[in-house]
Amino acid sequence: MSTIHWTEGHTHRSARWHSENAAPLPQRIVVADDRTKAKDAYRQACEGTALLWQGDFHNARRLLRAMSRRIDRKPPRSTTSPSDAFHLHRRNSSHRARVLGKLLVLLDGDYTLALRRAPDVRQACREAYGPAKGPMAVSLRELLGVIGAHQWRVKGVEVPALGTRVHPHYGVFAPTRGEYVDLVAHAPLPPATRRSPATSTAFDLGTGTGVLAAVLARRGINRVVATDISPRALACARDNVRRLALTDRIEVSGPGLFPEGRADLIVCNPPWLPARPTSPIEQGVYDPDSTMLHSFLAGLPAHLRPGGEGWLILSDLAEHLGLRTRQQLLDTFQAARLRVADKIDVKPRHPRSKDVTDPLHTARSAETTSLWRLITTA
Structure with a gap:
């Protein structure tokens, strides 16, 4: 200082x-x-x-x-x-x-x-x-x-998919946009997790508050490893895992992106816009050169078990703003030897999508958030 x-x-x-x-x-x-x-x-x-x-x-x-x-x-x-x-x-x-x-x-x-x-x-x-x-x-x-x-x-944020609240810490992105949580709560789990639920493992990369890790554990995944690069996020996730009585199912690990080993399901909700953040809380929204997105996709094949899936939760707002094209995203999938097994879409429900005074209203009103189910091609 x-x-x-x-x-x-x-x-x-x-x-x-x-x-x-x-x-x-x-x-x-x-x-x-x-x-x-x-x-x-x-x-x-x-x-x-x-x-x-x-x-x-x-x-x-x-x-x-x-x-x-x-x-x-x-x-x-x-x-x-x-x-x-x-x-x-x-x-x-x-x-x-x-x-x-x-x-x-x-x-x-x-x-x-x-x-x-x-x-x-x-x-x-x-x-x-x-x-x-x-x-x-x-x-x-x-x-x-x-x-x-x-x-x-103190108050927490209500998460309908969990039927309770999670409690964000300072500098950790709060799950106020519930549509991306609902995508993870309702997408069909990979067949490997259903065949052997007692040995099923998932990774939640960039866990933040730990909300997606908690959703996966509540859905029956036996072991969830949640990671983040932010010490504040790691402390926040551990606090919420303890509050939710899921310490026997969820391990919070880091700082880092991928933990050791392989998983049946790897989930990542990276920052959606390729731009430079100006404060800690903006790191949940802006990522220079989409570094986390590319790191997730590049590392996915080496960390998936046979028959496993990678779930990428990503808004297309960057596409509507001219910051990234759909073809660039698809090319990144291909370069990482990944194939799209399915894509589940949801429209935003947050107030800013309907705020006509927002300077980015045109793009926000056209936004779609997607869960991309990715599998390896090799």
């Missing part, structure tokens, strides 16, 4: 700087409070100046919303293609994160937020950041995300 420095009156102060999206260290910091006007805060943030808030907590949230409205006042540029619309959307999102990330708050040595009317954020911060190590400055926007993640963790 780096250290930020600022002046209060004639006193020089410092604190550790933390940013989950790797925002650069603020080079100029001014103190802001309830007297700070939104237009001045927005101008300073656009110029690269960070504002360390020392006023009322709820006023800080109002200031953040006012700055956000000023960003929205800029009319969107017209685009000529879906891919242009996507890249413009990503640039706008990056600009928004950069400007709004300039409003900072200071967490004390035990993660106390010493602002008027501030909530107790200590537990939420311990869950997200680990043990406290002294005063730390973070953006208010990030802290609000930490608070929201703690609430999600």
Whole structure:
């Protein structure tokens, strides 16, 4: 971590700087409070100046919303293609994160937020950041995300396919889009798992919360190995496996993609869009150059038992955005010596697919999520 420095009156102060999206260290910091006007805060943030808030907590949230409205006042540029619309959307999102990330708050040595009317954020911060190590400055926007993640963790996300809730941790993609879970819950299992259920094995690659591993175990797979490259995801999956009383059926392993050995069924729900994530939570959506997708397909033949299947859960949103073609995907299957045994489709049910104000509405409204049942050709 780096250290930020600022002046209060004639006193020089410092604190550790933390940013989950790797925002650069603020080079100029001014103190802001309830007297700070939104237009001045927005101008300073656009110029690269960070504002360390020392006023009322709820006023800080109002200031953040006012700055956000000023960003929205800029009319969107017209685009000529879906891919242009996507890249413009990503640039706008990056600009928004950069400007709004300039409003900072200071967490004390035990993660106390010493602002008027501030909530107790200590537990939420311990869950997200680990043990406290002294005063730390973070953006208010990030802290609000930490608070929201703690609430999600406590409340959980209802998963109809399991008849219960799973509890996402900070930085782990939550299974709020239930259609992909339903695909795994209802697709016909490979014949090998039905012939020998007592010895059946499945891998869930990129398990996240562990939701798909739990679905497979509940469907009768005797042993499920769930992997992920993220330590946060591994901790989250272990927590949910324990909550669901499935520790005797599910082994959480990692960090890594493929575990050792072979399986009758290997499931992977990789990030759907080939683009660079800008924060930990975006790693569940964006994957540069589709690295995880290609790694899964390339490694599948070597890890499947005879008669086994690989299930790829993938949206075609990238195709509608002009980021990947269907032929490119099929060519990747062929290069990995894989054949499509079946494809099961479902239309999205999430609200954004019907939001006509979304800049990507045209592509989202045409989106289909598919479960590709892949078998080896060799």
